[in-house]
Amino acid sequence: MLSVLRLRRLIRQVPLQTSFIFLFLLCILSVFLSSYFLYAVKRKLEPSLTAGHSADDLYVTPSRPLPFLSGVGGTLSSDGTRTDPVVLVFVESPYSQLGQEIVAILEAARFRYRTEISPGKGDMPTLTDGQRGHFVLIIYENILKYVNMDAWNRELLDRYCIEFGVGMIGFFKANENSLLSAQLKGFPLFLHSNLGLKDCTVNPKSPLLHITRARQVFSGPLPGDDWTIFQSNHSTYEPVLLAKTRSAESTGLMHTSVVQDLGLHDGIQRVLFGHNLSFWLHKLVFVDALSFLTAKRLSLSLKRFILVDIDDIFVGKEGTRMKVADVKALVETQNELRRSIPDFTFNLGFSGKFFHAGTDEEDQGDDLLLSYVDEFWWFPHMWSHMQPHRFHNQSVLAEQMMLNRRFAEDHSIPTNQGYAVAPHHSGVYPVHIQLYEAWKRVWDIRVTSTEEYPHLKPARFRRGFIHRGIRVLPRQTCGLFTHTIFHKDYPGGPQELERIIDGGELFLTVLLNPISIFMTHLSNYGNDRLGLFTFKRLLNFLLTWTHLKLQTLPPLQLADKYFQLFPSDAEPLWQDPCEDKRHKDIWSKEKTCDRFPKLLLIGPQKTGATALYLFLGMHPDLSSNCPSKETFEEIQFFSGHNYHRGIDWYMEYFPLPSNSSSDYYFEKSASYFDSDVAAVRAAALLPRARIITVLSDPVERAYAWYQILVVDGQRLKTDPASVMQKIQTFLGLENQVDYHKILARGNAHSQSVSFDQSQVFLRSYYRDANIQLSKLLYKTAQVLPGWLREDLLNIR
Numbered sequence: 001m002l003s004v005l006r007l008r009r010l011i012r013q014v015p016l017q018t019s020f021i022f023l024f025l026l027c028i029l030s031v032f033l034s035s036y037f038l039y040a041v042k043r044k045l046e047p048s049l050t051a052g053h054s055a056d057d058l059y060v061t062p063s064r065p066l067p068f069l070s071g072v073g074g075t076l077s078s079d080g081t082r083t084d085p086v087v088l089v090f091v092e093s094p095y096s097q098l099g100q101e102i103v104a105i106l107e108a109a110r111f112r113y114r115t116e117i118s119p120g121k122g123d124m125p126t127l128t129d130g131q132r133g134h135f136v137l138i139i140y141e142n143i144l145k146y147v148n149m150d151a152w153n154r155e156l157l158d159r160y161c162i163e164f165g166v167g168m169i170g171f172f173k174a175n176e177n178s179l180l181s182a183q184l185k186g187f188p189l190f191l192h193s194n195l196g197l198k199d200c201t202v203n204p205k206s207p208l209l210h211i212t213r214a215r216q217v218f219s220g221p222l223p224g225d226d227w228t229i230f231q232s233n234h235s236t237y238e239p240v241l242l243a244k245t246r247s248a249e250s251t252g253l254m255h256t257s258v259v260q261d262l263g264l265h266d267g268i269q270r271v272l273f274g275h276n277l278s279f280w281l282h283k284l285v286f287v288d289a290l291s292f293l294t295a296k297r298l299s300l301s302l303k304r305f306i307l308v309d310i311d312d313i314f315v316g317k318e319g320t321r322m323k324v325a326d327v328k329a330l331v332e333t334q335n336e337l338r339r340s341i342p343d344f345t346f347n348l349g350f351s352g353k354f355f356h357a358g359t360d361e362e363d364q365g366d367d368l369l370l371s372y373v374d375e376f377w378w379f380p381h382m383w384s385h386m387q388p389h390r391f392h393n394q395s396v397l398a399e400q401m402m403l404n405r406r407f408a409e410d411h412s413i414p415t416n417q418g419y420a421v422a423p424h425h426s427g428v429y430p431v432h433i434q435l436y437e438a439w440k441r442v443w444d445i446r447v448t449s450t451e452e453y454p455h456l457k458p459a460r461f462r463r464g465f466i467h468r469g470i471r472v473l474p475r476q477t478c479g480l481f482t483h484t485i486f487h488k489d490y491p492g493g494p495q496e497l498e499r500i501i502d503g504g505e506l507f508l509t510v511l512l513n514p515i516s517i518f519m520t521h522l523s524n525y526g527n528d529r530l531g532l533f534t535f536k537r538l539l540n541f542l543l544t545w546t547h548l549k550l551q552t553l554p555p556l557q558l559a560d561k562y563f564q565l566f567p568s569d570a571e572p573l574w575q576d577p578c579e580d581k582r583h584k585d586i587w588s589k590e591k592t593c594d595r596f597p598k599l600l601l602i603g604p605q606k607t608g609a610t611a612l613y614l615f616l617g618m619h620p621d622l623s624s625n626c627p628s629k630e631t632f633e634e635i636q637f638f639s640g641h642n643y644h645r646g647i648d649w650y651m652e653y654f655p656l657p658s659n660s661s662s663d664y665y666f667e668k669s670a671s672y673f674d675s676d677v678a679a680v681r682a683a684a685l686l687p688r689a690r691i692i693t694v695l696s697d698p699v700e701r702a703y704a705w706y707q708i709l710v711v712d713g714q715r716l717k718t719d720p721a722s723v724m725q726k727i728q729t730f731l732g733l734e735n736q737v738d739y740h741k742i743l744a745r746g747n748a749h750s751q752s753v754s755f756d757q758s759q760v761f762l763r764s765y766y767r768d769a770n771i772q773l774s775k776l777l778y779k780t781a782q783v784l785p786g787w788l789r790e791d792l793l794n795i796r
Helices: 002-013 016-045 097-108 143-147 151-164 280-293 324-338 360-371 394-410 430-443 494-501 505-512 530-545 555-565 581-586 609-617 641-645 647-651 678-685 698-707 714-718 720-731 739-744 757-765 767-779 786-795
Strands: 086-091 112-117 137-140 167-171 181-183 190-195 197-202 217-221 227-231 237-245 255-261 270-273 303-313 347-350 377-380 447-450 465-467 470-474 515-521 549-551 599-601 622-624 664-668 690-692
Touching (some): 086 097, 097 280, 097 505, 143 167, 167 280, 197 255, 197 280, 227 237, 237 280, 270 280, 303 530, 303 555, 324 360, 324 530, 377 394, 447 555, 470 515, 470 555, 494 530, 599 609, 609 622, 609 664, 609 720, 690 720, 714 720, 720 739, 767 786
Parallel strands (some): 086 112, 086 137, 167 270, 303 347, 303 515, 303 549, 347 377, 599 690, 622 664
Antiparallel strands (some): 190 227, 197 217, 237 255
C-alpha cells in the first residue's frame, strides 16, 4: 500500500511536458510493433511459391494430430460413439461432377451419406438430436462455400465439429476467376492456383495413410492445368501429396497438392485437396481420409479376395482359342500370381460339346489344358453353351447338363465344386432362378454369380442374394470381352486398357470391393493374351501403390465370406424385368410386364380398404387379383414370406392381359401399410404403380378391433361415390362410371357406435402419432382428412 502511494506522488511531480513526451514515445513504439507483426511476421507465415520442399527435407515426421475430442456429455451408442455413421456432403448442385464422384465412392464403399446444397446464406441441416450428432464427417465439394459461410452457420458447424470430434474434407479447384495467390480466409494457409503439376509423390510420414503406399513417384503430368498448391509455416499443416510445377522456370522443388490440417489451429481436423477426383491418386487418398477422419469408423479392410473366371473354355471360333504356348503361359502366370496371392487359381468354365472344335494347334491346346486339369478350378456351363432361359422344360435342361457332366467325368474334371455360371450372364437373373433347380439336381450347384443383379450399370450397386438355397454373388467386368483379342485393336487404343488398369475402373473395383469375381473369356488368353497382361499389370499396380493384402478362395468359401460381410444382401429384391433392356431380352417371351398391377391399395386395416377394394372391382376397366386360399382377397406378396416365392408366383394371381389397352390390374393388401420392407420391394418391382391408402380415425379403428366391426373411413363412409369419382380421375381411367348410381342400389345405413370411456383413452393414446401423421401429410402436400383436422383442433 505504501509503494502505491509513493508511485502516485511521483506521477504528480512529473511535469506536463515530460508526460507528453512519454506518451509520444509510447505511440512510436506501438506503431513499430504493429508494423513488425503486420509485415515481418506475416511474411514469415507466407512462403513464396519457390519455397517448396527439397527432395532431401521432404519426408519429415509430422506434428502430432489433435486427438478427436469426446466433447462434454452426450448420448453414446452401443459401440461407444456419439455420432451416427453418416457423411454430410455439401455439393454445389445436384448435378455437379465432383459431387457425383464423391457420392459414387461413398456408395461403392457402402458408407451412408446425405447430400445438401451448400448454404452460402440460409439454414444449416439439423446436426444433432439432443446430445447425439447426426454426422461423423463433413465433406465440402467446394471448400470456399465453407470458408465464406455466414457467421451464424459457420459458428454452428464449427462448434458441432469441435464438440463431437467431427473432421472435414474439402476440395479447392481453381477456375479462370481464381486469384493466383491468396490466403484462405481465417486460416494461416496460402493458396497458389491455376498451376500445371507433374511427378506426384506420397509423403510416407503422413499419419493419414492406411491403404495408400508411399513407394513410387507418379511420373508425368497430372491431369489439368488448374491445380492449387498449399503453403504454410504453421505446424498444423502437413503434406500428404506433393508434386512439381510444370512451368519452364520450375526449380524442381516439391509443392503440397493435398494437405492435412492436424487441428492445431482451431480444433478441427481437415484434409484439403487442391483439385478434384479426376486424378486416381486423389481417390485413393480420399478413401484414406474417410478412414482417418472418422477414427476408422468408415474404413475399408486391407483384405481383398479375388477370383478370376475364364468363361467359354473349349468354345470359340478358329483363331480365337488357346494353343499349346498359350496354355503354358496360363500355368506360368498362375504360378507367378501365386507369389503375391497365396493359392491363386484360375476358375475355368467349360462347355464340353466344343472340345476339339478348333484348328489342329488349338486342339492340341485343348489336350494340354486337360493334362493340367488339377492345376485349376472348374465349373460347368451348358453342354452346348446355350442360355438356360431358352429352355422351358426342366427335363430337357437337365439332359443338356448331364451331357456336360459325362464329359467332365470322362476327362477327370472335378464335378464337386458346387459353382456354375450361365453363358451370356442370363441364367442367374432372378426371374430365371427356378431353372437352377435342374443345376442343383445335376451338379449340386450351391453358388453362382452374375453381373446383372440388380443391374449391369452402375457397377457399384451390384449385389449378391440368396434364393432357393442358391447363393448368387456379384460378378465384375474388367474391360475384357469376347472380342478384345489383340492389344493394338483394343477399343480406344492400348492406352485405354492401361488406363483402366492403372488407377482406372479395374483398380477402383478392387479398391472399393472386399470381394471381386472377374469375368473373362477364353479368347482373352490366346493371341495377345490380354487376360494375362491385365491381371499381371493390375497386381503390380496394387503392390506398388497400396497395402492391400490380396487373397483368393474357392467359390463356396468365397460365398461364405461374402454373406458374412454383407448378411443383409441375402434377401433378394425383385426388379421389374421390363425396366432394363438386357433383362427384358433374356426374359421369357411368354411373359409380359402388363400382367403386373398398376395400382396397390395398401390399407391399413380397419379403414374401409376392403370396401374400397370392392368398389374398385365394380369398374369395368379395373381387374383385381385372384383370391388366395390362405389370405383371401389379399396376396400379401411384398410384406411376407410369399415374396420369396418369386415374381412368377405373384404374376399368376393376375389374369392374362387382353389386347385392350384399358386393362388395369390392382391388388389390395392391408399388411403393406405398416411393413418395414413392402415399400422398397414394391418400388423395385412396380416403379410406376399408383398407391392408394385409406386414412381413418385410429380411435374408430382400434374400437373396431375390440368389437370386431367393419368401420369405414370417414369420407368413404359418408360419401363413397365422391371418393370413387376422385379415384377414377387419379388412375386416369378411360371409362368414367357413375358410382352414385352403382352404390345407390346397394346403399347400406352407416353404423353408429358409442365409445364411452374408450374414446377418451384412445384419443390420448394416438395423439402424438396423429401429430406426426399431419406433419408427413403437410410435407407431401396431401390434404388432411377431416377427422384428422378435427382431432388436431381438439388437441389445441
